[in-house]
Amino acid sequence: MDALKETNFQFLGQTGFYRGKVRDVYYFGTKLAIVATDRISAFDVVLPRAIPYKGQVLNQIAAHHLKATSDIVPNWILSQPNPNVAVGYFCEPYRVEMVIRGYLAGHAWREYQQGKRMLCGVPLPEGLKENDPLPEPIITPSTKATEGHDEDISREEIIAQGIVPEAEYVQLENYTRALFKRGTEMGAKQGLILVDTKYEFGKYDGQVYLIDEIHTPDSSRYFYANGYEERQKNGEPQKQLSKEFVRQWLIENNFQGKAGQTVPEMTDEQVNLISERYLELYESVTGQKFVKTGYDGILERIEKSIKENIF
Structure with a gap:
């Protein structure tokens, strides 16, 4: 094996x-x-x-x-x-994934490239390039699907639909920002930029707990800090540590998980x-x-x- x-x-x-x-x-x-x-x-x-x-x-x-x-x-x-x-x-588990982004990359960039300037109810400024830093980190939650694709959802929709009570959702947001700040600091010590990530939370005995994995290549995207500014200035792709290189390989081979598409060999x-x-x-x-x-x-x-x- x-x-x-x-x-x-x-x-x-x-x-x-x-x-x-x-x-x-x-x-x-x-x-x-x-x-x-x-x-x-x-x-x-x-x-x-x-x-x-x-x-x-x-x-x-x-x-x-x-x-x-x-x-x-x-x-x-x-x-x-x-x-x-x-x-x-x-x-x-809460039925949302708390996605937080410090840079315009991956899914957020693909949406932005299509002309969308609102992501999960959060407005995005004009004039950004791929992998640019956002003015401040934004939380772009998604519904947690048991099958198929997770779907983008706004804070307002989560609360209005009763997916998470408002007071508890505010708590999840606060935890998300604090965790992202800590992850950013830890990454910086290793010469890495934490670009975006997701956190999942659940309740046990009436208390909120962080569950699942955090800051891994499956849940996060990192750029190498060394050379970031120069690559950005020259319009070059960022050197990154994440699962995005797998996604890019699949996209180049005409696979994005859509109906009728076949996973390349x-x-x-x-x-x-x-x-x-x-x-x-x-x-x-x-x-x-x-x-x-x-x-x-x-x-x-x-x-x-x-x-x-x-x-």
């Missing part, structure tokens, strides 16, 4: 199971264990081949940043007993390239050397770690 595509465990005391785009989630009453597999998704489609070490990268970056932000908002994690596993509280070369980019991102974001745990006996190790740490 050279990548972890999926798990199919059956635990004593298990109360449920959910397979997400990239994670396998095992429920145990008030707790859960999340296995970060090596599956990769783009445009809300799971791609046909898994990426070696991607799951370990995401799980360990998330744990690194959750620990570093626990003074801002409590988070769901209780332990990380395996490089691909996190164990924590089962929180009831993922060659060994392409898979290895993506894996190398994830390892690069881990070391750039955390400042730590990535240690490959290997795939021999990985399923047995994961299963054992969950059994020993869930109760």
